[in-house]
Amino acid sequence: MNRASLHFLLAALVAIALPLFMRSGTLASEVLIFAMAAAACNLLLGYTGLLSFGQGIFFGLGSYAAGLTLLHTSLPLGVALVLAAIAGAVVATGVGWLSIRRQGVYFVMLTLAFSQFFYFLAYTFKDITGGDNGLLNIPRPAIGPFSLGDSWAYYAFVAMLFLIVFAALQRVASSTFGCTLLAVRDNEERARAIGFPVRNFKITAFAISGAVTGLAGALHALLIGVAPLSNIEYHMSESILIMTIIGGSGNLFASVLGAGFYVIVSDLLSSIWPRWLLLLGGLLIVVALFMQKGLWGLIERLVVALPMGRRSAIKSPIESPIQPESEGRGI
Amino acid sequence: MIYLFQLVNGIGLGMLYFLLAVGLSIIFGLLHFVNFAHGAFYLLGAYLVYDMTERGLNFWAALLVAPIIVGALAALTESVLLRRIYHLPHTFHILVTVGLALMVQELVIILWGPVGGNVSTPDALSGVLILGDFIYPQYRLFVIGLTLVLGIGLWWLLEGTRLGAVVRAGSESTDMVSLLGIDILRVNTAVFALGAGLAGLAGALAAPIRGVEPFMGVEALGIAFVVVVIGGMGSYTGALIAGLLVGIVQSIMTTLWPEGARLMIYLGMGLVILTMPRGLLGRA
Numbered sequence: 001m002n003r004a005s006l007h008f009l010l011a012a013l014v015a016i017a018l019p020l021f022m023r024s025g026t027l028a029s030e031v032l033i034f035a036m037a038a039a040a041c042n043l044l045l046g047y048t049g050l051l052s053f054g055q056g057i058f059f060g061l062g063s064y065a066a067g068l069t070l071l072h073t074s075l076p077l078g079v080a081l082v083l084a085a086i087a088g089a090v091v092a093t094g095v096g097w098l099s100i101r102r103q104g105v106y107f108v109m110l111t112l113a114f115s116q117f118f119y120f121l122a123y124t125f126k127d128i129t130g131g132d133n134g135l136l137n138i139p140r141p142a143i144g145p146f147s148l149g150d151s152w153a154y155y156a157f158v159a160m161l162f163l164i165v166f167a168a169l170q171r172v173a174s175s176t177f178g179c180t181l182l183a184v185r186d187n188e189e190r191a192r193a194i195g196f197p198v199r200n201f202k203i204t205a206f207a208i209s210g211a212v213t214g215l216a217g218a219l220h221a222l223l224i225g226v227a228p229l230s231n232i233e234y235h236m237s238e239s240i241l242i243m244t245i246i247g248g249s250g251n252l253f254a255s256v257l258g259a260g261f262y263v264i265v266s267d268l269l270s271s272i273w274p275r276w277l278l279l280l281g282g283l284l285i286v287v288a289l290f291m292q293k294g295l296w297g298l299i300e301r302l303v304v305a306l307p308m309g310r311r312s313a314i315k316s317p318i319e320s321p322i323q324p325e326s327e328g329r330g331i
Numbered sequence: 332m333i334y335l336f337q338l339v340n341g342i343g344l345g346m347l348y349f350l351l352a353v354g355l356s357i358i359f360g361l362l363h364f365v366n367f368a369h370g371a372f373y374l375l376g377a378y379l380v381y382d383m384t385e386r387g388l389n390f391w392a393a394l395l396v397a398p399i400i401v402g403a404l405a406a407l408t409e410s411v412l413l414r415r416i417y418h419l420p421h422t423f424h425i426l427v428t429v430g431l432a433l434m435v436q437e438l439v440i441i442l443w444g445p446v447g448g449n450v451s452t453p454d455a456l457s458g459v460l461i462l463g464d465f466i467y468p469q470y471r472l473f474v475i476g477l478t479l480v481l482g483i484g485l486w487w488l489l490e491g492t493r494l495g496a497v498v499r500a501g502s503e504s505t506d507m508v509s510l511l512g513i514d515i516l517r518v519n520t521a522v523f524a525l526g527a528g529l530a531g532l533a534g535a536l537a538a539p540i541r542g543v544e545p546f547m548g549v550e551a552l553g554i555a556f557v558v559v560v561i562g563g564m565g566s567y568t569g570a571l572i573a574g575l576l577v578g579i580v581q582s583i584m585t586t587l588w589p590e591g592a593r594l595m596i597y598l599g600m601g602l603v604i605l606t607m608p609r610g611l612l613g614r615a
Contacts (some may be wrong), residue, residue, distance in 0.1 A: 036339040051422055096600060105365045105421055106564070109556040110604065116553035117597030124590045234549050238429065245426060278437035284430030288416065288423045 004170050004205055007253040010113055011035075011166045013223055013284035015159040017233040018030025024151050025135040025151030026223060031263045032155075038255035039169050040212035045241075046249035047173055048205045049185030054095050054111035055240040057118040058088040058210040062217025062234020064122070067135040067227035077141050077148075082163075088214020089207045091118075096206025100199060101187075115237045122232050138221055148222075158219055164215045172208060181205055213240075242280070246287055257295045332464055336580040343471045345578020346478035351551055351559035353485065353570040354526030360521050360565030365421050368387040369530050370552030371435035376401050376531030377538040377547060378439055381450050388452035394535050401531025406524035413523070414516065430545040432548060440545045441520065445587075447544030474536050479596050489567060498522055500521065502565060530555075548610035557600045569612035 018028040037059055062084035069080040100108040122129045129135060148154045171331050172178050182196050183191040206296040221227040230236065239262065242243075247258020267322045269276035291298060355369045376397050383393035408431065451457075456470040489495040497518050501508045509515045524576055534551070541547070558577055562569025577596050583594040603610065 006505070013502070045422075051425065098604055101604055103512055106560060108365070108421070108425060109560055113556050113560060113597055113600055116550075117594065120591075120594040120597065124594050145608070170382075205505070240432075242429075254578070275437045275441050278434050281430040281433030281437065284433070285412070286429050288419070288426040288430070 003187075004174055007251060008163075008167055008170060009010035010253050011256055012163060014260065015162060019152065019155065024076035025155045026187075027263065027267055029151070029155045029158045029223050030220070030240055031048070031260045032158050032224065032238070033216050034243060034263055035256040036162055036219075036288050037216040037245060037251045038211040038214050038259040039166060039238045040216070041240050042246040042247075042249055042252055042255045043169060043181075043209045043212075043245055044250070045253075047178060047185060048181045048202060049188075050100070050202065050205070051241070052099075052111045052206075052238050053108055053116045053234075053241065054099070054118075055209070055213050056234065056236030057095060058092050058222070059217035059236055059240065060118065060122065061087045061091055062214030063221035063227035063231045064135065064230070065214065065219050066218030067138045068128070068253070070139050070141065070222075071135065071137070071270075077143055077222075084218030085211040085215040088217070091271055092206045092210020092213070093203055094208075096203045097244075098206055100202045100206075101181065112234070112237070115195045115232075119232050120233065122229060128159075129227070130228070132229055135177055136219070136226055138225050138227060140222050147215050152224065158223075161215070161219065165215065166252065166256075169208075169212065173252060177181050177201070177204070210274075242284060246294055248296030250293060250296060254294055254296035259300075261295060271327055272311035288330075334583065335465065336467065337586050338579060339467060339475070340471065341489050341579030341587075342575060344480065344577070344582055345479075345575035346475055346576050347533045347537055347560050347574075348554055349482065349571050349574030350478055350529050350536075352555045352562070352574055353554050353567060354529040356562075356565055356570045357498065358523055358526040360507075360557075361498050362417060362519055364522070364523075365424045365428070366415060367425050367552065368408075368431040368435065369428075369555055370548035370550070372401050372405060372527040373440060373534035373537075373551040373579060374545070374548030375376055375404070375435060376532075376534030377450075377543045378443055379531070379538040379548050380535040380538045381448055381543045382443065384450055385448075390450075390539075391410030394532075397535040398532035401534075402524040402528030405527030406520050409523040410516075414519070419484055430553070436545055441546075442544075445545060447547075449542045450538040452539045452596075456464045469581075470539060474540070477536070481529075485529075486567060494518070494521070508564040509575045549554070553609055554596070557596055559610075561603045563612040565609035566612045569610060572611060 006141055007063065015032060018031060019025070022028045036054065040058075041052065041055045043271070044052045047184040050138055065084040065087040069083050072076070075083075086186065095111065095114050095134055099107055099114065123131055125134075140149060140154065143157070146153070148157055173181075180196055180201055182200055183194075183196070188198060217231060220231065243258040243262040244255050247256070248254035266276065268279075278289075287294060293300070351369070351373055354372075358366050358369075360366055370421055379397035380390070380393045385397065412427070412431075413514055416427055417609065423455060427533060452470040453469075456468075456473050458469050460467045460469055460472060482579070487495075489498060497513055501515060501518060505515055508518075530551075534547075558570055558573045560600065561572075562573030580599055581592050581596055584595045588595075
């Protein structure tokens with residue numbers, strides 16, 4: 001079995017196992033929704049070498065797009081989701097196009113500044129977005145004969161979409177396009193010298209990432225029945241990025257682990273101690289210092305340590321996550 | 332007259348943005364280190380002044396002590412933690428400093444609560460200045476005056492002293508500076524503490540104007556990034572011009588379209604990037 005189908009199998013196992021181990025369908029759905037968002041972030045970070053602080057923009061926009069569609073029109077759910085993905089893709093194309101004009105640190109700062117821009121945009125146009133209160137009472141219409149009212153029914157719907165999106169992202173990653181992104185990540189100048197249109201590749205990666213993140217945002221708004229302002233805030237971008245990095249930026253399944261870890265741990269800890277983010281901050285520092293390949297790297301080390309696992313842990317080119325870069329490029 | 336008022340307001344705000352951004356800029360110039368915790372130092376500066384004045388301490392003492400405490404904490408963080416990660420790629424700098432910023436923000440909430448509060452302007456400056464039709468709060472004039480003096484002092488520090496020469500040389504080549512027998516580690520710590528202290532001072536000065544709340548650090552970080560993106564990283568003059576520009580635009584927009592004032596800052600940044608990808612004075 002090749003690596004991609006193994007990872008897809010693992011993702012499917014997660015989707016099946018969550019209902020067995022978790023009491024709340026809402027929380028389980030949240031895990032998969034953020035797994036999509038983190039995997040989309042990983043397409044930029046792990047595969048293209050772009051550390052984007054703007055993922056919350058696309059997530060929030062997806063929430064608003066789906067919410068507005070379902071509140072103000074009688075279009076079916078599927079259309080609302082597609083519109084959310086399109087909104088994410090279009091805005092991501094714009095943000096990507098502007099941000100990649102600068103490289104390295106400037107790129108990261110630009111994405112963060114854009115996330116502030118869109119936050120204030122949503123905050124300013126209260127008539128459309130509901131401002132601080134968010135868009136309230138978003139309905140969750142049935143799909144044909146299937147009602148999604150029950151939280152586990154909705155989970156099944158989310159899980160199906162999650163697997164489709166995961167497989168699609170895997171295809172993107174393993175395509176010629178995906179391999180070229182890796183080349184851009186590892187040595188942008190060389191990729192450009194060979195003749196690849198690096199800019200277009202980066203913008204396309206942004207668009208794909210934005211579409212998936214927008215879809216995830218829409219599913220989140222449907223899950224909680226609200227498109228809150230916090231979905232487009234700096235902290236949303238930060239959370240998605242943290243999930244991706246904690247999971248490990250080397251492969252897409254790592255992002256599922258990262259999202260699962262973040263969502264479940266935050267749910268557990270926030271009920272015990274509301275200031276658990278303090279611990280999360282500490283964890284980030286620990287990950288940066290000692291666990292640079294994230295949870296996935298940790299699992300890989302454990303697998304290698306087992307006598308049975310030695311053979312399967314062959315290093316693939318994708319597994320080398322963030323490369324030491326020269327002259328501050330390549331973020 | 333309202334525009335003159337807002338223009339002066341904008342200059343005051345812009346000078347605060349300058350203080351905030353110039354620290355970020357110098358730190359990056361010398362250390363090539365991206366400090367996402369810069370907003371957290373601003374936050375700490377503001378809250379220290381809030382805490383000390385709440386305890387009945389004199390505002391002036393608080394204004395002096397707060398940036399020193401922030402600088403000392405920054406020096407400690409630099410020498411214990413950050414020094415170990417300079418050699419790693421920028422991604423890890425960002426990761427660690429985002430973690431630090433998160434910890435500071437949560438600590439602030441634990442210590443002072445999630446709501447925030449107000450810092451009253453010191454009695455000596457609580458009045459207004461009246462010049463014919465022009466009426467202006469004294470405290471804001473004081474902020475402009477003080478930041479102007481500090482700005483000149485900082486310029487002299489960077490351009491006219493030995494430390495400044497080392498910092499500027501270090502921005503070109505850290506290795507070369509070390510080879511000349513200068514203890515670059517100490518210089519690094521000093522510069523980091525200086526930059527953080529300036530951010531702390533900006534927070535302390537801003538506290539009586541805008542109050543304190545735990546999420547002001549994130550907002551400040553966003554603004555500082557806009558300023559260095561527009562002005563160019565590592566450039567003193569760039570930070571000054573861009574800081575003033577952002578401050579004035581924000582103030583004047585407050586009259587024209589209050590809700591959209593902060594929106595315009597980011598829109599302006601987008602325009603600069605579109606027309607001048609390197610910023611106004613940036614090198615690369």
